[in-house]
Amino acid sequence: MSTLAALTTTGVGGPAAGTVEVSTEDELIAAVRDADANHTPVLLIAGGSNLLIGDEGFDGTAIVVRSSGIDFNDEAGSCGGTFLTVQAGHVWDEVVAASLEHGSVGLEPLSGIPGSAGATPFQNVGAYGTDVSHTLASVRVWDRVENRIRTLFNGDLDFGYRTSLLKTTNYVPGIAYAPRFVVLSVDFQLLPGDLSAPIRYTQLADALGVTVGAKAPAAEVREAVLALRDSKGMVYRPGDPDTHSTGSFFTNPIVDAATAARLPESAPCYPDPRGVKLSAAWLIENAGFAKGYGLPGTPGANITGGRASLSTKHTLALTNRGDASAADITALALHVRDGVERAFGIRLHPEPLVVSSSADW
Numbered sequence: 001m002s003t004l005a006a007l008t009t010t011g012v013g014g015p016a017a018g019t020v021e022v023s024t025e026d027e028l029i030a031a032v033r034d035a036d037a038n039h040t041p042v043l044l045i046a047g048g049s050n051l052l053i054g055d056e057g058f059d060g061t062a063i064v065v066r067s068s069g070i071d072f073n074d075e076a077g078s079c080g081g082t083f084l085t086v087q088a089g090h091v092w093d094e095v096v097a098a099s100l101e102h103g104s105v106g107l108e109p110l111s112g113i114p115g116s117a118g119a120t121p122f123q124n125v126g127a128y129g130t131d132v133s134h135t136l137a138s139v140r141v142w143d144r145v146e147n148r149i150r151t152l153f154n155g156d157l158d159f160g161y162r163t164s165l166l167k168t169t170n171y172v173p174g175i176a177y178a179p180r181f182v183v184l185s186v187d188f189q190l191l192p193g194d195l196s197a198p199i200r201y202t203q204l205a206d207a208l209g210v211t212v213g214a215k216a217p218a219a220e221v222r223e224a225v226l227a228l229r230d231s232k233g234m235v236y237r238p239g240d241p242d243t244h245s246t247g248s249f250f251t252n253p254i255v256d257a258a259t260a261a262r263l264p265e266s267a268p269c270y271p272d273p274r275g276v277k278l279s280a281a282w283l284i285e286n287a288g289f290a291k292g293y294g295l296p297g298t299p300g301a302n303i304t305g306g307r308a309s310l311s312t313k314h315t316l317a318l319t320n321r322g323d324a325s326a327a328d329i330t331a332l333a334l335h336v337r338d339g340v341e342r343a344f345g346i347r348l349h350p351e352p353l354v355v356s357s358s359a360d361w
């Protein structure tokens with residue numbers, strides 16, 4: 001039985017009881033319905049870039065989503081612009097590149113994010129001040145509770161920081177009807193043109209030599225984003241262990257104002273509708289965990305024998321250096337989480353879907 005490790009960017013995870021690869025919407029629905037008819041738990045895997053699967057594997061059917069296709073429709077939008085329908089398994093960065101080639105803008109800050117289009121609404125994928133909720137019009141889903149195809153519009157999806165209705169209705173492992181909504185395709189509404197949306201992120205604005213709020217040629221924004229992401233190990237590169245991760249392992253915590261006020265003045269704090277958003281990377285670094293923490297010759301090397309470490313380019317990424325197990329990644333994650341909690345009284349929570357019952361998150 002082959003393991004699921006090869007299907008994930010972290011390269012860890014045991015076997016599934018069954019694995020089915022699907023390449024069309026019909027096959028995806030059929031695979032889910034078969035599993036449901038047999039009361040078998042379902043794990044959807046597309047790019048595997050936001051999953052931490054335990055060494056024990058998954059006692060159910062792993063459905064590997066490989067549907068592909070992008071359709072542009074310049075006529076569909078009564079408000080102008082381009083509608084873009086993308087099949088769930090299509091590689092996300094190809095969608096961004098194709099939209100720019102088509103002369104449509106809005107996705108360029110999301111260049112270089114690994115994984116599939118269908119997973120982007122799951123955690124409202126975002127980077128550089130933009131997330132998919134800014135341009136996503138609707139998703140076509142298979143609803144496993146109502147047993148039918150439905151269209152969920154942007155306003156139905158309860159988008160928030162790294163969350164959506166798709167994520168909050170997902171319960172893994174071990175429950176036969178999880179996740180409730182299987183994304184079949186995603187519709188984006190983009191603007192025509194070759195100038196980007198206003199740049200919302202200081203580091204990106206600096207890289208482009210513009211002020212925050214200004215626009216820039218969208219193709220240049222894509223190049224700048226890819227370069228910035230590469231410098232942080234945030235573009236998946238098979239030959240570079242610093243990218244063998246789930247990207248950010250922890251979400252940025254949102255705390256109340258009193259908790260934020262107790263932090264040192266240098267701690268970044270951002271307003272958020274639910275309180276104050278902190279920087280998980282700052283908390284990790286200032287709790288004593290530097291880039292590369294856990295590599296041989298660095299503090300923390302004893303935890304996993306150097307098999308897993310913080311990326312040498314970014315403290316938020318937990319990386320497999322070549323022969324790490326899921327237990328190694330988990331041990332490092334819990335060690336960092338507990339160290340931050342000891343230092344600042346703030347608990348970090350994992351961003352990826354953790355498919356394992358062997359750790360107490």
Ligand SMILES: Cc1cc2nc3c(=O)[nH]c(=O)nc-3n(C[C@H](O)[C@H](O)[C@H](O)COP(=O)(O)OP(=O)(O)OC[C@H]3O[C@@H](n4cnc5c(N)ncnc54)[C@H](O)[C@@H]3O)c2cc1C
Nearest residue numbers: 044045046047048049050115116118119125126183246247
């Ligand atoms: C180097 C690196 C950098 C990253 N940078 C970012 C970043 O900047 N911003 C960001 O937000 N994320 C980032 N990520 C995380 C990840 O790339 C995104 O979350 C991505 O959208 C996951 O897509 P995927 O296809 O790999 O999903 P998978 O890992 O295969 O699955 C992730 C979740 O989505 C579910 N899912 C997958 N397909 C479907 C479907 N068709 N229907 C319903 N549910 C589905 C899965 O069951 C699982 O719960 C990064 C990851 C890496 C490795």
